[in-house]
Amino acid sequence: AQTVTQSxxxxxxxxxxxVTLSCTYDTSENNYYLFWYxxxxxRQMILVIRQEAYKQQNATENRFSVNFQKAAKSFSLKIxxxxxxxxxxxxxxxxxxxxxxxxxLTFGKGTLLTVxx
Amino acid sequence: xxxxxxxxxxxxxxxxxxxxxxxAQDMNHEYMxxxxxxxxxxxxxxxxSVGEGTTAKGEVPDGxxxxxxxxxxxxxxxxxxxxxQTSVYFCASSSLASNEQFFGPGTRLTVL
Numbered sequence: 667a668q669t670v671t672q673s674x675x676x677x678x679x680x681x682x683x684x685v686t687l688s689c690t691y692d693t694s695e696n697n698y699y700l701f702w703y704x705x706x707x708x709r710q711m712i713l714v715i716r717q718e719a720y721k722q723q724n725a726t727e728n729r730f731s732v733n734f735q736k737a738a739k740s741f742s743l744k745i746x747x748x749x750x751x752x753x754x755x756x757x758x759x760x761x762x763x764x765x766x767x768x769x770x771l772t773f774g775k776g777t778l779l780t781v782x783x
Numbered sequence: 784x785x786x787x788x789x790x791x792x793x794x795x796x797x798x799x800x801x802x803x804x805x806x807a808q809d810m811n812h813e814y815m816x817x818x819x820x821x822x823x824x825x826x827x828x829x830x831x832s833v834g835e836g837t838t839a840k841g842e843v844p845d846g847x848x849x850x851x852x853x854x855x856x857x858x859x860x861x862x863x864x865x866x867x868q869t870s871v872y873f874c875a876s877s878s879l880a881s882n883e884q885f886f887g888p889g890t891r892l893t894v895l
Contacts, residue, residue: 670825708888709888711875711886716883757825769816769831770828771884774825775823775824776825
């Protein structure tokens with residue numbers, strides 16, 4: 667079974683600064699996907715960024731980027747130029763790639779990020 | 784295009800009562816999922832479906848049943864609610880072509 671660990675229950679950052687959220691995972695699989703989801707106070711789950719394990723290049727989406735270290739089983743999220751709207755719970759998630767069918771996310775416990783003005 | 788919708792948004796039950804949560808998606812997705820979210824626990828998979836008429840157990844299936852009689856709907860049932868089932872329930876869906884799951888707005892259920 668896969669496990670996902672987010673070691674920072676809470677973090678805070680000043681507006682316009684950069685913050686990095688940590689995530690480690692444990693798996694014996696070689697092919698898989700990793701995700702960061704954002705859950706603002708509205709409770710809606712929003713996909714922030716995803717990474718395919720077979721890709722060496724780190725994924726980037728505007729102000730959001732990841733540092734994917736496959737050997738270390740580490741998948742951190744960097745948020746640049748933090749904005750007040752980035753205040754949310756952030757979840758790291760793992761998905762095994764199984765025989766061409768992709769499903770079943772395993773989530774970490776989340777990191778509550780607060781962006782201060 | 785409403786995406787994924789969930790009914791109801793809030794519900795309070797007494798121990799032993801039954802209820803059904805409805806999830807509907809209008810994206811023609813093959814896969815659908817039910818998760819529960821508890822404080823400090825992240826989201827955990829209850830049951831999922833890979834197509835109409837098929838369901839399978841997830842990580843925490845006990846006390847729940849599901850049905851997928853139509854491709855666009857996925858129902859989650861609690862036959863005899865217990866306080867331990869107090870949680871926020873999320874439905875999600877995804878297509879064969881993509882691994883992105885689209886989530887509904889959630890249902891907050893309280894069992895007294």
